[in-house]
Amino acid sequence: MSTPTRDAAGTVSAEYVLTAIREYSQSENPSSFLAVNEGNSYFTLPDRPGVVVYRPAGSHLIQFGGPFAPDESYEDLLLGFRAFAHDKGLTVSAIQLQERDARIYARHGFTVNQVGASYAVDLTTFTLAGTRYMQLRNKISRALRSGLTIIEADYEQWAEGVREIDRLWLPIKGEGARPLEYLVGQTGGAMQEHRRLFVGHVDGELIGYVSYSPVYGSNPGWMHDLSRRRPDSPAGVMEAINKAAIEVFRGEGVPWLHFGFTPFTSLSDDREVEGHSLGFKWLMHYLWENQIVYPASTQLAYKEKWNQSLVLTEYAAFDGKASIDGFVNVWRAANAM
Template sequence: MTRSSSTGVAQTRSVAEPTLDVLTRHAHNPSAYLALNEGNLTFEVDGIDGVVIYRPSGRFLIQFGGVFAPPDQQAELLTEFVRWARQNRRRVISVQLMPEDTDIYLRAGFGVNQLGASYARSLDGFSMSGKHFVKIRNKISRANRDGVRVREVAAVRERTPQLMEALNEVDWVWLKAKGFGVAEIDFMIGQRGGWAERRRRLFVAEHAGRLVGYQVFSPVFGRHSGWLHDLSRRIPDAPTGVSELILSTAVRQFVGEKTPYLHFGLTPFTSLDPKHRLPGHSPFVDRFVRWLGTRAEWIYPAQSQVAYKLKWQPDLIQPEYVAFQDGVSLSAVWRLMRVTKAVSLRRGRKSVTRRPASPHE
């Protein structure tokens, strides 16, 4: 516990149930639930109904998703967090900021650049009829003819050790198929397990008595509430159309529940547009992010990721930002790449992975 600020006592601790309560009240970021990942920490100040969620990395604190607090308390909580970071000789990098978050960061002296965009689809009146969805419907029909069956594992008690072992096997086979040196992103996507598991929804696909794929959906709070299509895994020899069948089954369920939105989350380095530039942005970061999106599929498969999301005709596309305390530096950019596992360290040497394994690939 760290003493002192003008507001009272500042404290840090692991994410827990009270953190979820704050997100439920104040979060509008579609990826906010991912802040509950194990390994993240919270920063809180007495007298402020809010939380900052972060992960230490080297000389930096990587903050996730903005300041979750009432609008009139966000700037104060950010000020206290930055002050606390300085006292501990750390600098702050904030990722996945929404457009409405950026003003307080600019006023706090951060350099803010677009990182990419998040994609969502309104489910009000959603239908998969029409020629745009012909290819998806054909894949779904193929999976059905091949005998693939999809079900929701609705109760946590149904997530038995045997099922968890089967899911782990899918993860292992999926990651192995990506090739040597590929690291799985674990900061800006969700997890399975942990105390936050009970609020996630799990859909599994089975074929010939074997689990061949699954998808996890996390709750989205705020003005565009719904479900976030988070983890998506399938084994390489799964029948054609398994992923499409799982997602369409989930969507049908969500539509029946009158869910407002299905979110596909952030795809870094995509939908970059000069109109989203903010005062004081870094031209270097702009050029680097654009290069990553167009010339560096071997680092992150941005184009294939966004192509998957565009197949579902998203009608809500929002820019997302990254902010660097005291402006950008090469060390800060490097640290951000390390945390997102776009680069990794192996056997004591610096090396670039072939690319990170991303959630929908």
């Protein structure tokens, strides 16, 4: 893999970043494919392999994950990116750091706190048998009896229907809802060939879809990413589509299905990093209990339906003290504010 220069940081190709997240998966970030989203910016150093992914927001550069880099250049990229931000009069805040990232960032003077968790299912032992999953099985059965047909689809053949569902889906989320970016995936574009799309239709009319992104590292597989449906779709459509995808993945020998990051969930005292902010810790618990910024309990309830067997704590990091302004700008970068 060729290494772009620091001066070319803004023009690093998505293909370079894709190679980096494939080859340098030490962070075990199940959401790493989001690094190639359109609209991201990239920072590199001369003769140092790897890349930092970020977006500017307010007075901050919001970094996604830790550097996607080998051990020998990881900390150089971390410190180089911080210096790059300081040169511009900006501050680094990072989101979706994994545990390994979190400890390294704390060692370099960042304040690091839990911010949520991601979840995954071991497909080698997956089952929906038993009374615990009776309600889910019944919900899927009702959706299928409504005439629902589920297929793995070519995106270009269904792109118009996907865009129409996207248009209709947003109002379901409530008045003033905005489409999230950065911390969720995309459909279409140059990277679509690496994703997989499963759709549900009734007599050829698309009523729901789930997009899956590749996951690398020691728990490889696919990540259940965007999932959207028509407002008038039958209950159980999304569950039926995901169950059909699971059956395909299991047939292929895929070991893991990831469900991605959910803010404010699975917070635990024993997972905090040394030097964390007590005030920020309180805020995360408050946001979980009150569901103000994000409907985390709804998202978690959907994910917990699928017999989760792996929970990965995710962290936020702030250059210096924990910063409410930095955290607000995380959500601004994600188009949530």
